[in-house]
Amino acid sequence: MAWHLAPDFPSYEEARSEFSWDAIPDDYNIAHDLLRKHDDGNATALEQCYPDGRRETYSFRDLDVRSNRLANGLSDLGVERGDRVSVVVPQKPANPLTHLACWKLGAISLPLSILFGEDALRYRLNDSGANVAVVDSTVRSTVDTVRDDCPELEHVIEVDGSASVGDGSTLDGDENPSDRDSYDFEEFCSGRSNSFDIAETTRDTPAIIIYTSGSTGPPKGVLHTHDLWLGHCPAFHMYFERTAESAGSPADSVYWTPADWAWIGALGDLVFPAWHYGQTVVGCPMGGFDVETAYELLERFSVTDTFLPPTAIRMMMGIENPAQKYELSLRSICSGGEPLPPEIMDWAETELDGVSVNELYGQTEANLLVSNCRDWFPVRAGSMGKPVPGHEVAVIDPVSGEEKPVGDVGMIAVERENDPIVFTEYWNHPEKTATTTLDGWHLTGDLGCRDSDGYFWFKSRDDDVIITSGYRVGPGEVESSILEHPDAEQVGVVGVPDETRGEIVKAFVQPVESRDGGESFREEIRSLVRHKLAKYEYPREIEFVSELPKTTTGKIQRRKLREGKDENA
Known part of the structure; x- marks a missing residue:
C-alpha cells in the first residue's frame, strides 16, 4: 500500500503543533519509498527530453526495474553496504537510477556536478573514497585525467559514450589505461535480472554524501541518512502550497527545475519529494540556462511547480508578456540561495497571472528549515518565512546556546534530535562536525533574527x-x-x-x-x-x-x- 508523509493541516499553527516524524517505518528505505510503495506503478515518474528533440517516458515500475539491473551490476563489481558510488551525470535517467541502485544495496551515493574541473573532481573522489564512478560522456575525459590520482576508484561506468568497452575486463597491450575496468552504462545493465531484494535499512542508515559548495572554505562532505528526503516533504508542501485548504489537486502536478541534479536544492527541494508523493518530474540536460528553452519546457510538459534559482528568475523576467507568449500551467515557484527582492514577487503576480513565489531557506547540512506559504500566512518581502513543521528553529547565542530575544541578531539553529534533515557528520572530519553542535542545536553559521510574528530574517554568514x-x-x-x-x-x-x-x-x-x-x-x-x-x-x-x-x-x-x-x- 502507498504510504505518504502527510503534513496536511488546515492552518500553519495546527501543522506546527500536530506534525511529527513518528510515522516513519522502522525498516525505511529511500528506494522502496520512492518506487515500490506506490499503488500505481505505471504512473509516470519521469518525463525525459533532450536538446535534439528526443523524448522518453518512465513509470515508477520502469525506474524500479532499471535500478534493479544496475544494483545487480554494482553488486557483481563488489559494491557493498557503506561503499561510495559517485554520480557525475546531468539531468538524465542514469542520474537518479544510480542513486536508487545504491540505496537498494545499502551503499552511499555521491552526487557530483558535471561542471567540476579536474581539481574539484579529484578532491571529492579522493575524500569520499569512491570506488565506482558513473559518469556522463561529456566528463569522461576529466575523470580519466584524475583517475590515476584516485587509487580507490576501481570502476568507471560511462553514460551515452560513443563506444563501449564491453565487460570491462582489464585490457592488455597498448590500450588506453583509462579503459581498464570501464563500462558502457546500457551494456553494463543489459541482461541482468529485473529483480533485486532491497537491503535491510532504517531511517538512520547512511545513504548519501553531498559536498558543500565551498563558498566560504574548502568543500566538506555532508553525510545524510535514508530519511533525508522525507525531511524535505513538509517544506515541499509549504512552498508548493499543497496545504489541506489549497486550491487544485496534487494529482495533476508536474515538477521541473533547471538546477543541477548534483545539488540538494534540485534533488531534495523537488525531484525526490515529488516521487515520494507519486508525482511526475521533468528532466532535460540543458547545459547552460536558456530562457526560451525554460519557457518552452514549462509549456510543453504543462509544468505546474518549479524550483528556480534567483538568477534564473531574473533572466526569465526579461521576456515580455510571458503568460501571453506561452501557454503556461504554473501554479507556484520556489526559490532560495539569496533573499528575493520584492520585484520578483510582483513580476510573478502580474506577468504570470498570480503565480506565487515562495522563498525557502536551508543548507547542505540542514536543508529547508524555513519557508513561505501564501496559503498559510502573508508573505513578507525579504523575509525567509516561518519555520517548517517538524523542525524546531531558533535564533541563539552561538556561545551560550541561549535563545536571543525577538529582534536581536544571532545564529540560526535547529534542534538535532529526531530531525531527518540534520546531517550526521562531515565525512572524514569529525572535529568539524563538533564545531557545528551546541547543546543539542545544529549551528547553521548563518546570522539572522526573528520578529514578533515569527518571521525569520537572514542577515549574513557569520564569517561574512x-x-x-x-x-x-x-x-x-x-x-x-x-x-x-x-x-x-x-x-x-x-x-x-x-x-x-x-x-x-x-x-x-x-x-x-x-x-x-x-x-x-x-x-x-x-x-x-x-x-x-x-x-x-x-x-x-x-x-x-x-x-x-x-x-x-x-x-x-x-x-x-x-x-x-x-x-x-
Whole structure:
C-alpha cells in the first residue's frame, strides 16, 4: 500500500503543533519509498527530453526495474553496504537510477556536478573514497585525467559514450589505461535480472554524501541518512502550497527545475519529494540556462511547480508578456540561495497571472528549515518565512546556546534530535562536525533574527560579517538593496581593510549589458543604499566587473572577492 508523509493541516499553527516524524517505518528505505510503495506503478515518474528533440517516458515500475539491473551490476563489481558510488551525470535517467541502485544495496551515493574541473573532481573522489564512478560522456575525459590520482576508484561506468568497452575486463597491450575496468552504462545493465531484494535499512542508515559548495572554505562532505528526503516533504508542501485548504489537486502536478541534479536544492527541494508523493518530474540536460528553452519546457510538459534559482528568475523576467507568449500551467515557484527582492514577487503576480513565489531557506547540512506559504500566512518581502513543521528553529547565542530575544541578531539553529534533515557528520572530519553542535542545536553559521510574528530574517554568514567603525554589516542586506537598482545584474559585497574604520564596505557590481559602469552609476548605488539601509552600510568602494566568481550552484564566492583584493593590495 502507498504510504505518504502527510503534513496536511488546515492552518500553519495546527501543522506546527500536530506534525511529527513518528510515522516513519522502522525498516525505511529511500528506494522502496520512492518506487515500490506506490499503488500505481505505471504512473509516470519521469518525463525525459533532450536538446535534439528526443523524448522518453518512465513509470515508477520502469525506474524500479532499471535500478534493479544496475544494483545487480554494482553488486557483481563488489559494491557493498557503506561503499561510495559517485554520480557525475546531468539531468538524465542514469542520474537518479544510480542513486536508487545504491540505496537498494545499502551503499552511499555521491552526487557530483558535471561542471567540476579536474581539481574539484579529484578532491571529492579522493575524500569520499569512491570506488565506482558513473559518469556522463561529456566528463569522461576529466575523470580519466584524475583517475590515476584516485587509487580507490576501481570502476568507471560511462553514460551515452560513443563506444563501449564491453565487460570491462582489464585490457592488455597498448590500450588506453583509462579503459581498464570501464563500462558502457546500457551494456553494463543489459541482461541482468529485473529483480533485486532491497537491503535491510532504517531511517538512520547512511545513504548519501553531498559536498558543500565551498563558498566560504574548502568543500566538506555532508553525510545524510535514508530519511533525508522525507525531511524535505513538509517544506515541499509549504512552498508548493499543497496545504489541506489549497486550491487544485496534487494529482495533476508536474515538477521541473533547471538546477543541477548534483545539488540538494534540485534533488531534495523537488525531484525526490515529488516521487515520494507519486508525482511526475521533468528532466532535460540543458547545459547552460536558456530562457526560451525554460519557457518552452514549462509549456510543453504543462509544468505546474518549479524550483528556480534567483538568477534564473531574473533572466526569465526579461521576456515580455510571458503568460501571453506561452501557454503556461504554473501554479507556484520556489526559490532560495539569496533573499528575493520584492520585484520578483510582483513580476510573478502580474506577468504570470498570480503565480506565487515562495522563498525557502536551508543548507547542505540542514536543508529547508524555513519557508513561505501564501496559503498559510502573508508573505513578507525579504523575509525567509516561518519555520517548517517538524523542525524546531531558533535564533541563539552561538556561545551560550541561549535563545536571543525577538529582534536581536544571532545564529540560526535547529534542534538535532529526531530531525531527518540534520546531517550526521562531515565525512572524514569529525572535529568539524563538533564545531557545528551546541547543546543539542545544529549551528547553521548563518546570522539572522526573528520578529514578533515569527518571521525569520537572514542577515549574513557569520564569517561574512563586515565590522566597520564598530558597526556590524551583513553583506546580504547591502546586496539586496543594490539589486533593487534596475541596472544592477549581480552583486557581491565584502569588507576590505581600512586604516581608519577597520573595514569598509566594498561592492563588486555586474551591470546589465545596456549600462556602463561609471561615477554616476556609483553615486546612484550609494544613494540607493543610504536610503534603504543605514548610512554606515553604503559601499564606499564600488568596482564594476563583467562577471562575479560563483560556485557551480550559482552562489557568489565572497571569499574569492576578498582574496582577489588581498592579492592586488
